[in-house]
Amino acid sequence: xxxxxxxxxxxxxxxxxxxxxxxxxxxxxxxxxxxxxxxxxxxxxxxxxxxxxxxxxxxxxxxxxxxxxxxxxxxxxxxxxxxxxxxxxxxxxxxxxxxxxxxxxxxxxxxxxxxxxxxxxxxxxxxxxxxxxxxxxxxxxxxxxxxxxxxxxxxxxxxxxxxxxxxxxxxxxxxxxxxxxxxxxxxxxxxxxxxxxxxxxxxxxxxxxxxxxxxxxxxxxxxxxxxxxxxxxxxxxxxxxxxxxxxxxxxxxxxxxxxxxxxxxxxxxxxxxxxxxxxxxxxxxxxxxxxxxx
Amino acid sequence: xxxxxxxxxxxxxxxxxxxxxxxxxxxxxxxxxxxxxxxxxxxxxxxxxxxxxxxxxxxxxxxxxxxxxxxxxxxxxxxxxxxxxxxxxxxxxxxxxxxxxxxxxxxxxxxxxxxxxxxxxxxxxxxxxxxxxxxxxxxxxxxxxxxxxxxxxxxxxxxxxxxxxxxxxxxxxxxxxxxxxxxxxxxxxxxxxxxxxxxxxxxxxxxxxxxxxxxxxxxxxxxxxxxxxxxxxxxxxxxxxxxxxxxxxxxxxxxxxxxxxxxxxxxxxxxxxxxxxxxxxxxxxxxxxxxxxxxxxxxxxxx
Numbered sequence: 140x141x142x143x144x145x146x147x148x149x150x151x152x153x154x155x156x157x158x159x160x161x162x163x164x165x166x167x168x169x170x171x172x173x174x175x176x177x178x179x180x181x182x183x184x185x186x187x188x189x190x191x192x193x194x195x196x197x198x199x200x201x202x203x204x205x206x207x208x209x210x211x212x213x214x215x216x217x218x219x220x221x222x223x224x225x226x227x228x229x230x231x232x233x234x235x236x237x238x239x240x241x242x243x244x245x246x247x248x249x250x251x252x253x254x255x256x257x258x259x260x261x262x263x264x265x266x267x268x269x270x271x272x273x274x275x276x277x278x279x280x281x282x283x284x285x286x287x288x289x290x291x292x293x294x295x296x297x298x299x300x301x302x303x304x305x306x307x308x309x310x311x312x313x314x315x316x317x318x319x320x321x322x323x324x325x326x327x328x329x330x331x332x333x334x335x336x337x338x339x340x341x342x343x344x345x346x347x348x349x350x351x352x353x354x355x356x357x358x359x360x361x362x363x364x365x366x367x368x369x370x371x372x373x374x375x376x377x378x379x380x381x382x383x384x385x386x387x388x389x390x391x392x393x394x395x396x397x398x399x400x401x402x403x404x405x406x407x408x409x410x411x412x413x414x415x416x417x418x419x420x421x422x423x424x425x426x427x428x429x430x431x432x433x
Numbered sequence: 434x435x436x437x438x439x440x441x442x443x444x445x446x447x448x449x450x451x452x453x454x455x456x457x458x459x460x461x462x463x464x465x466x467x468x469x470x471x472x473x474x475x476x477x478x479x480x481x482x483x484x485x486x487x488x489x490x491x492x493x494x495x496x497x498x499x500x501x502x503x504x505x506x507x508x509x510x511x512x513x514x515x516x517x518x519x520x521x522x523x524x525x526x527x528x529x530x531x532x533x534x535x536x537x538x539x540x541x542x543x544x545x546x547x548x549x550x551x552x553x554x555x556x557x558x559x560x561x562x563x564x565x566x567x568x569x570x571x572x573x574x575x576x577x578x579x580x581x582x583x584x585x586x587x588x589x590x591x592x593x594x595x596x597x598x599x600x601x602x603x604x605x606x607x608x609x610x611x612x613x614x615x616x617x618x619x620x621x622x623x624x625x626x627x628x629x630x631x632x633x634x635x636x637x638x639x640x641x642x643x644x645x646x647x648x649x650x651x652x653x654x655x656x657x658x659x660x661x662x663x664x665x666x667x668x669x670x671x672x673x674x675x676x677x678x679x680x681x682x683x684x685x686x687x688x689x690x691x692x693x694x695x696x697x698x699x700x701x702x703x704x705x706x707x708x709x710x711x712x713x714x715x716x717x718x719x720x721x722x723x724x725x726x727x728x729x730x731x732x733x734x735x736x
Contacts, residue, residue, distance in 0.1 A: 168538050172552040175612065179555065181578060182567045197581045245464035252457025260461055264468050270476065273673050273694050274718040277701050277711050278475035278482055301471040304464055333456040362560030364676050365694070369702065383562030387569060387680050398570055405563045412558040417551060428624055 185402040209399035227378040233296030234360035238303040246311020268305045290372045299360040307352040313430040314348030351426045379408040487708035500712035513696040521671035527611045532618025540626045554616035561676035568609045625659030661732035
């Protein structure tokens, strides 16, 4: 860009206007960051405060004493927080594994093979992108009941996998399509079978795509409330979001108003998501751009 | 994010042999089976079930379009529809404006821009369950930080019981949803912003276009597709709203915050009227299809 020579006075005026604008933008950014982070931090702080400080009026800003009691007491809530957390972990694992395996196979098939009915099948697996899951959830309940999968974590994971598959297949097909063909051709000459090729040659190359779809599968299963509420009936099988919702609809579960315990369970539910996002955010962004990792 | 449109590339496909055909089908088949059982079957069933008097347990009976005609006479259906529409209409603009503002911020050469971008987006990865309980605590009338602060600043004399009153409850929920969702819109728009070629801005500034003109004549027109996508996602999400109302207001006060999805759930799993609930979800689906098609049409590329 060419710099146009300016008179000294004009230059300084421009410069101070520039600084003022910059200052305002910076102020807005900081104010927004505080607004977005405060509730999260407040919940974290409250979870390690003793009840006396939480219920004081006004409450202490930073805890004078730290306590882990809010967390340990969660073992007395319902079937115990360990149970609810492992329900969530198990469901997320099923969902991640199912989504990754099915999407990788299908993505490879759609990207690299020609077969009859390919276009129709591709549209069929992407169709749910247009139809919200809420529209089919009652018949889906009837299907799960017929298969004896209702009220099981595995059945819930099946629902989540179904919800994730269109996105997963779309991303994996794009990612496979970017792998240069000569890599496969070289392996093909060595007499490699398609499945072996996928496993030995392609898999390392499409790892970023796998991380991306695994990440989305994790977030969507870990945070999902609606399907869990409908498909799980035993409180023993509740996942964390369902436990949190129940804490509000049935406060007796937490032994009356137990702010420390509530914020401790909020923390347990949100911290994995925060950490995973902070460390893997470039894969998250790549999911939104169709699978390209910068 | 035009990338989500299903385009099938067939260029440069290697010659297909019979075994290759089979291999392709073999890779695709597990997903196709899965989608058939857990998506296609329920989708077709939905239409069928909605034509029945179908209790959750026990035998069902074909009743034609009776569920649909009953629905037209159901006052709660209409008030849920108008409430959900109202909610979608008031929650979308703030999410959009804030999201766009933050995307511009995050796209500027600001120092620490990575930190700001992450901070703005973090609420988006937290579940509604956690977000609602977090805010439920902050909104508490005795010890909630919001009431304490407002009292300290003498903006109010006595604590507000936020969720007990329709207006304050809606206000609180809108703030909470904007807090959670604006980052998602920001991220989508930011990706769109970064796809705009840099030389366009350079050429414009050589021609003497200031920041405002660049925004109006370059950024906004070129972001049209991204705006359309973000708008569709935001409106769809609002029409499907459930979690925040189920957890925070439980449909109250006086049943005034029962959204469409909430009314579907109540019918299916509290009144056990599965057929009727499915009829409502078919109507909701129809509304969403029409709305989304309309938005995409309005925001289409003019050329």
